[in-house]
Amino acid sequence: MGIDMDHPALFARTRATLPEILADIERLVSCESPSSDLAAVARSADVVAELGTARLGAVPERIVFDGVTHLRWRFGPGPTRVLLLGHHDTVWPIGSLTAHPFGVVDGVLRGPGCFDMKAGLVMATHAAAALPDPSGVTLLITGDEEVGSPTSRELIETEASGCAAALVLEASADGGALKTERKGVSRYEIHVRGRAAHAGLEPWRGVNAGVELAHQVLAVQALADPGQQTTVVPTVMSAGTTANTVPEQGRLDVDARVRSVTEQARLDTAMRALRPVLPGAGLEITGGPNRPPLEARASADLFDRAARLAARLGLAPLTSAVVGGASDGNFTAGIGTPTLDGLGAVGGGAHSAGEHVLVDELPGRTALLTALLADLLADWRTLSSPCGLTNQQPSSRAARP
Incomplete structure (x- = not known):
């Protein structure tokens, strides 16, 4: 059921899409989106929506709270099994592209917000698009994470409630480590x-x-x-x-x-x-x-699952890290939803002139995310009733009350 997770073809197919992944990252990075500029965040949401619609074949719901624009894709008519979570706002002010233009040199991609976390958003859309049937997945992309998620916290907690997993596309820790604890x-x-x-x-x-x-x-x-x-x-x-x-x-x-x-x-x-x-x-x-803290108990089972899948895909062994910085994954863990963070790009320099993404790591990380989604959905479908969602076509569902 779903993708053959331990087959080299998955990794190969993802590698073949690298030019599209890079083009999508360039489009997102080239649309500046400082959290404090609501018009810029709205323009960024337009670009994210266009890219996501092209990759996923579905138009997102546009949710605006206090002028902040968030986007949500829900697939299938049933309950959400897995929440994919990210944000499209950045700490970089308008004009940052002048001093720090997008570029790829010697396998290193640079540009404001590339690592935190526009590359992760692109990975999420490509991973969901690679699923034969994404029913049970919700992709939520918020617009105010960098300022503490004042308008999106309730939305995030509502979406995560009852999910088997929240997968957070924030950038990795040093050396590509997944973030299994956040203070x-x-x-x-x-x-x-x-x-x-x-x-x-x-x-x-x-x-x-x-x-x-x-x-x-x-x-x-x-x-x-x-x-x-x-x-x-x-x-x-x-x-x-x-x-x-x-x-x-x-x-x-x-x-x-x-x-x-x-x-x-x-x-x-x-x-x-x-x-x-x-x-x-x-x-x-x-x-x-x-x-609230993202404690180790919230991520342990998901990390073990991801580590097994990484081995089947032929990737380097996964490592984990405890970090002091917080993310929206703190909210999902805080309501009791199993949460794995740092699934996004490998690189470094978040919020600094040295912000960068390692291009060679993008296909493997995207393939891992695809495999993790497929594995979680397969568990759900195995346990669901005969009238489950296996044969449903992808579609965006109307918002819950």
Whole structure:
């Protein structure tokens, strides 16, 4: 049923499509899509939709929340078995192509957003298109991941609910490793209230918000736990208004990364328990967990399956990595959906002038994604009733309520 996953023909067929894969990546990279520019994101969605329609033979649903454009393809009339997940927004501002044009030199592809993660989007469309019957697959491509997915989080969690797997096309870790753990992210703001006074005439009448802020910086940093790889980092901070005034207000931003839900809860409790040190000072703590961790238990079975398929395809043994950065895979894992991340391009330099993709790795990674999809769908169809979806033709389904 489906593709013969252990046959060299799959890898060979994917290698034969490399020129089309490269052409598609060039089109996506050449359409700049910074998250903050909603018009640019909408133009990018148009290009993604055109490419996806050409490869998949189906027009996506266009979902717009607060001006942000997301795209969704659903195949077959039944429930979603596998969610393919990616994003088409980038961190690169309009005009970046001038300094960093698309190009392929000596087997290295470059261009803003190529690694994170427009190559992964192309891989997803080619892998789904290679399936004789993609029924049970949903491809969701969002437009605001780089700014924390404020409009797409609920959509992602709804789509992932009940799925057997979420496969995230974010770029690989170093050396092509799949991302089997991602730290959860919490963000906080500490607002300090002091009392202003003249710094020269009567500073003792003031309550120095800057000094209180310094105490809080040390208290926050002490919440880190190297043994559990928990990082708690004071980042942006400010206090005061003029050089001769005791600061009345102060603010501190905090970025925290944790490997487990338990540790994220421990940290949240500790942050909210912070108290002022200086008499007369006040604190307000806002923010909290932004993304739950993608824990190892969420990815273990899928990684083992992918490793077996890679061996059958004749690929190099797969490796795994724990990373501090978060993705939309944190959301799918957070609701209990098995999730495997880092299935996208092999390369490096995300968000930097050195961003690149290794061209020779594209066919193998795309073939692996195709095989993984086929394997997951085959399990589902084996267990489904005689009126299952095996003979259904691919089609986009209407949105669920």
